Amino acid sequence: MPLTDLMNKSLPHQDPVFAIPAFKDNYIWAIRTGPDSIAVVDPGDAQPVLAVLAERQWTLSAILITHHHWDHTGGIAELCARYPVPVYGPASEDIDGITQPLSEGDRVQLQTLETLQVLAVPGHTRGHIAYFGQGMLFCGDTLFSGGCGRLFEGDAPTMFESLQKLAALPGETRVYCTHEYTQANLGFAWKVEPTNQALKTYMEDVARWRQAGLATLPSTLAKEKAINPFLRVEQTAVKAAAEAFNEGPCDTAVQVFAALRRFKDMS
Template sequence: MHALPLPAFDDNYIWLLRDGTGRALVVDPGDAAPVLAALGDGPPPHAILLTHHHGDHIGGVDGLLARWPGTPVFAPRDERIASASQRVESGDEVAVGRWRFRVLAVPGHTRSHVAYHGEGLLFCGDTLFSLGCGRMFEGTAAQMHASLARLAALPGDTKVCCAHEYTLANAAFALAVDPENPALQARADAIRRLRAAGQPTLPTRLDEERACNPFLRCAEPAVHAAAQRHAGRQLASDAEVFGALRAWKDGFRA
């Protein structure tokens, strides 16, 4: 199953999934223009999926609905997403064309953030990034850690479709935390080559993230020790390790 990342703004990706008829699924269209250009005069999309309310994820919906009125818009239960036609919550199944996705609640970045998992794909918005995770604007460290654990438990061959091209910067932080990790070293080298060639680093595989992403490795002794050294205090739980890592990353400069 091939998901296409459409670049938008400085570093966003809008995800596009097409079936054999040319009809598409559109995920987190912060800007209508890249989607309109990609779909051209083809058939209307099956649906639009939204993960959370931030403008760089929903700002293009009205433009797409102006072009294709009546397109279903699936979104979490959040009054800040006025364009939604169908509200979803954890455990729901979304049927889009021949595709099926399960909704996962992943609060932390925002209070109502959801992800969509199915067809070997994970559309996770700003919760999980390659080698990183989203900032906590509305949630707690414990919530975000639990949300990431929920995603990390999915099958390892899941293709992770994040919403931002942050991987190169995330790699620098991950190496500061876990410099002796050979899987991370190899991944960082591959990322540098991809970006030097102007290629996206996404989607990534979930098993690669479990091996390399420090935010999914809070129980690993090396990650725990690095977070504890930086925090300058004892960290009693994996959630505390996560919170210390996120605070470290917030002020990190490569």
């Protein structure tokens, strides 16, 4: 099956975006920037991108990077050897090939698209950024459907603040994270909040999509605020699950989040 035939579940929007699968569970998001061009987000592997470009007889217009991990950056050199395009990425991380270093508040113009706003969302890594615009959020490994990234370089207060920043965006925002972790994440979410009817319904939807070979992404921020325990730390059931794992009280939202993250890491 051609890579670009990976179809998403039906959604009521026409984002100029499609997924290029890579590795075991990565998605390299391809953004249509013209009738025969795409930009790609977090190309950890050049080969799937090159295959799509050859298949469609398209060209590459830009590369957007969210953070320095190899499965998000590994394809930069090979792609740029074929297509000398601008490479956008976090200014505070050491990433070979970045030509356009970015910080909070910067903007990226991708040809025919409206600008994407750069958001600093540290926690998974110290300099992690996200791109937001036209109702789309490319958030790398900060927010997943049903979960969030591990704290490899940041701490719980830092990651909590980043997630709150994303949660404050409009509810209809489509969430394009980089991994197909949804089904596993929802298994943990169900341990935390087994009476959440919205979560139960979403688990059933996701099981059906995965059985059919469909991607579960994008999600929406409204959906995540209804089912994702890391965005629901004020809920009584979520706080209770965190305190049970912690074997003691969690007096603040950050403490609830920290306990949940440790709980997930050990699950």
